[in-house]
Amino acid sequence: MGTTVAANLVGSLRHHGVRRVFGVPSESFTMFMDALLDEPGIAFVPARQEGGAAFAAEAYAAASGEIAVVLGGRAVGAANLSIGVHTARENSTPMLVLAGQVHSRHRGREAFQEAALADFLRPVAKHAVEEADPRRMPETIARALSLAVSGRPGPVVLSLPEDVFAGEVDVPPARPVRVPRPRPSAAEVQDLHGLLADAERPLIIAGAGVRLSGAEARLVDFAERWGVPVVAAWRRHDVFPNDHPLYAGHLQLSAHPEIVATVREADVLLAFGTRLGEITSQRYTAITPGHRIAQVDIEPSMIGKSHPVELGVVSDLTEALDALLAAGPPLREASAWARERRTACEEAMSVPPEEHTDRVDNRQIIRMLREGLPDDAVLTNDAGNFSGWLHAFFPFRLPRTYVGAASGAMGYGLPAAIGAKLAHPDRPVVALSGDGGFLMTVQELETAVRLRLPIVVLVFNNNMYGTIRMHQERRYPSRTIGTDLGNPDLVALAASFGAYGALVTADAEFPAVLREALAQDRPAVIEIRTDPEQISVWRTIAELRAGA
Incomplete structure (x- = not known):
């Protein structure tokens, strides 16, 4: 005997470790929300506006390591939560966005609050699709959850007509698949080591990829092994302990001139899990053609997207740092320049x-x-x-x-x-x-x-x-x-x-x-x-x- 799409979706969320679903109740989701009542391991968190719900869901995922799940009904709900979808995309936060669509038989007839929800949210999402066939829902759910957490994580939108939840399926709820964790080749590790060995003033710019990979401790080990100072990319303060002797500052909006000087004075930049965007690069002024850049990122499209790189490595940060640490070298002392930049950072942060x-x-x-x-x-x-x-x-x-x-x-x-x-x-x-x-x-x-x-x-x-x-x-x-x-x-x-x-x-x-x-x-x-x-x-x- 089969089960409903609503129950299948709830079971898939349970298997993927989801403990909370955020949103504002909508008539498009009544059957799904009823199915949630039968799952004691998942709580529904009702917010007062879909934008607030999406922000709360995104932050919950960022803090817990789980997948964010947020729902919004029809055009108005999807429009409200779109700001949170964009935030999840910018933050590389895994999120499943359930957008409630009008009944399938009313599509294209100017139904109440009708809009092409997948088309509307696609520009700010990692992926967006509408699925009206109950028979295809299990595979659609499985793919959405996998896409949300694989590669560079992000928000995946499912636009679901309200009648699809009542459809019956014979497929069991989706279970998590092993997320690919690419590792650098031996040649890439050798090239990275060679670049570092030639550097006089190397600098690590650490971004969200470090946190998403859980590589914070390995980053400390790597920085200490090579004696390389670390600056945090925009709003990634906590990827490296700020009281560490090798911490050299945070690249915020209008960052302190001494912290920007650290970037400008470096001869080799190691971009670890950061896309070197506008704010991190100080409106693209702190990084110049004279910099030799090695970028390590799990997402191929991020390599060289904002600045030309000498060496691009597609890799999970934990895997990359493990490989780099395993290859040596012996512990190096921090250079006089690294110590000078730490002093400059301490003075800039001092109150x-x-x-x-x-x-x-x-x-x-x-x-x-x-x-x-x-x-x-x-x-x-x-x-x-x-x-x-x-x-x-x-x-x-x-x-x-x-x-x-x-x-x-x-x-x-x-x-x-x-x-x-x-x-x-x-x-x-x-x-x-x-x-x-x-x-x-x-x-x-x-x-x-x-x-x-x-x-x-x-x-x-x-x-x-x-x-x-x-x-x-x-x-x-x-x-x-x-x-x-x-x-x-x-x-x-x-x-x-x-x-x-x-x-x-x-x-x-x-x-x-x-x-x-x-x-x-x-x-x-x-x-x-x-x-x-x-x-x-x-x-x-x-x-x-x-x-x-």
Whole structure:
């Protein structure tokens, strides 16, 4: 006797280790959601908007190592969750996107909320397909789950007409297949060693491929073996311990000049699991034709995509580093240049202790945050200029303690904290947001309250879209439009959701407020009033205008 497509899909998710499905209920999924009730090992996490659900699912996967599963019904749900699909693509996060489609017999007739969902989401997904034949659903499900985790992981979209779930199939639920883990050839290992042996100032740029492969410890071993300094690619802080003598900084937006100088001064760049994109390369200015580049990536299409490379190796990072370590050489001392670049990094990240009773200095907030959290706390962050202080001054000491959107999507911080807390219920989870990003997904605060998740959300409030204001002041000084904001009382807003709320107007107040927030058994929101004039880590508005 066969089983329904809905039950087959639920069984496939169970076999693939899925423990949570995120989304907003939709009439397109009633049969699938009913089947979920019969699977005690999988919980449905209802969010208040599909975009928040997709962010939470993506962060849950990033923090847990599982496959993210998110559902959205028809055109409106798919449109809302598309921002999370794009984020999963940029973050290389494995995600299964279930897009509920109208009934098959109504397709092409302007049915209610009808759209070509696979076509709509395909540009931001790794793969997208619509399947209306129940008989083909088992193979479609199996292929989608395999594609999501293989090669460069990413989001795979299944557009499913509502009637397909009732179809019967005789095939058992899909089980995981062994994911290919390519390994470098002996010749490639020899070439990499030769490139390193010839280098006077080698530098590793470490990206998401290190984390996705679970290769953080091997990267430390390799860097120590060769005495090579390491910089972290954009929003990949935690791939290498920031307090290690070979850590040389994070390539953020407008990175500190000394950290950029480290890249420019290097003669050989080892790009490990990074595509060397626009922000990592400082708008393609830090990497020059004079650099000799070796790129190791599991995805062939990433090799040489942004910069010409001398040596390209298609390999899983764990496999590559294992092969490189097995081939030697004897332990090398870090060069004088490597030690000099570490000193420059330490000086750039340094925040001498100072407390202010009359104003907020964001550098001190970040210093106090580090002192107030255990090393295994997980931080998520939104997009906005406030994040520059986190990127510049917070030292991440352990792997898998940072969850951020490489896509720079606003509204990510709060729902990401929900996903991270569900993945790590026993670890503190702190989200950092600006007022602009926080209010884009503030409705998910109700989700956190309902799920009784004691996350802490820091909201850096300067009453503006700070990043856009910065660009306006650079190009058209004193001529701004659309970037000034008005905000509600965020403490009262938090209380209205049932969360703890507190206000910080001077950084000296922050440690005590943070302790109180961390002690809560419910979500906490800390509003931090910041000076709008201090538009970024390194510049004030007056300085931007003067230099325009």
